[in-house]
Amino acid sequence: MIKNEELLIGIKDALPIVLGYLPLGFAFGVLANQVGMTVFQAGLMSLMCFTGAGQYIAIGVMQAGGAIFTIITANLLVNLRYLLFATSMVPHLKNVPPGLATLLSYGLTDETYAVAMTRYQNHEATTAYMTGLNITSHIGWISSSLGGALLGTFISNTDKIGLNFALPAMYICLLVFVVGKRSDALVAGISATLCLLFGFIFPSTMANMSNIIIATVIAATLGVVIDERY
Amino acid sequence: MSDTSIILMIFGVSAVSLLPRMLPVALLSRWEFPQLLQKWLSFVAPAVLGGLAALSILAPKGYIHISPGNLYLWACIPTFFVAIKTRSLFYTLLVGIVTMALLYNFAGI
Incomplete structure (x- = not known):
């Protein structure tokens, strides 16, 4: 029962993240489409990479006719910060089996890191919570990318509905929390x-x-x- | 870029983006961190969030843009206020997003 509750809290905590990912993932899908990626490839990239900045860089380099090597090197640099994030999270993960903790760290992003570290200030980290938080966020990222790749041409301006401020607002709030x-x-x-x-x-x-x-x-x-x- | 190249690129990016997240957890899980290092690590979250918040507001499009024409700067004022007062992520996001939508559509900057 407690497990289910933790899972639900994780999912609930992920909802603001999903809201923030909507415009970002959507924009990635649209751009991926424009640069010649199929809907499947855009979705696969969001599934396998889960790196907003990194995926935008990939699109930029592809657009400029750059090499795969350039994309991978740039992505290595962009993702190095996670060495630091992941290490700072390790002391909180005592109750999560190491194998599972490693697997779930697949879903470590700026946003899931910020939300999780805020929670770990006064709650134990659990496998169920990490699962709910990271997987829900990842599903949000993948589906918004797919949405963008599929309907890219119809909706062009998420600024109009203020959604582009979702992530800044989340950072501000989490900053206040930590x-x-x-x-x-x-x-x-x-x-x-x-x-x-x-x-x-x-x-x-x-x-x-x-x-x-x-x-x-x-x-x-x-x-x-x-x-x-x- | 050909289909094969794209798939290769995706696998390469996947490796370099996932390894930095997973390796520390895999390698350090059983290690007892020294006190001083723990203290240092406890400052990583405030530092990262300070940086992310500042960049997302003052460089929303990837370059630094500090001027009254930057709507993010204005939208962050009520957002900060609500975050401190309510300590609720939901209300903070709501106020932030609505403020931004109003500014974008009506501020005419």
Whole structure:
């Protein structure tokens, strides 16, 4: 019974993520279609890769006539941040069998990470919760990609209905949730500033998202220093 | 790009996007993290969210855009307020999305 409840909570927690994925996945489907991918290929890519930024990069490189190697290298860079995310999640996963935890980490994204870490602040991580959260989000991503690839030409502007603000709104809310003490708020502020600064000075870090990695490493280190002192 | 190339590309991207997520969990699950490292890791989530929030608002199209013409900047004000007051993801999303739709259709910027 408790298992079912955890699964349901996971699914419920995934709904805002699905809402945010709608326009993003849809746009991916439309673009994939334009660049010559079939509906099946677009769906397969969303099923096997589940990397918003990475999939957009793939489309961009294909459009420019670039090589597979370029796409894969860029994707490696874009996804490196997950090494950090996944590692920071490991200490919370004590009650999830390692094999299952590994398998379920397939569904680790910026969004599922943020939602899960917020929950793990005061709840144990469970297999059922991870399953509900990650798989529901993934289904949302796949189906919105398929939707975009299928109906791409009919709906062109999700800005009109404000859906493009779903993910920013979610980040804002989760940021409010994860900030528990002063040092957390300081770390978030430092990281945000550094992220923008790096992105401004080295625009290429915006595209491969390495600015987030650098900013996070520096800000978390400063966080430890600040916390030790005060 | 040919169909074979596309499928090859998808498999390649799949490998490089899934391995960074799954490897740490597979390799480190049985490892007891030292205290200091745990503390460092506990700051990763606030740092990541700070970065993501800032980028999604101040660089919504992939390049930094800090000006009154950036609707995301305006929409984030009531959104932040509702997030702090209600601590509810649902209401935060609702207010954020509705504000954005109103701004987009009526602000005329």
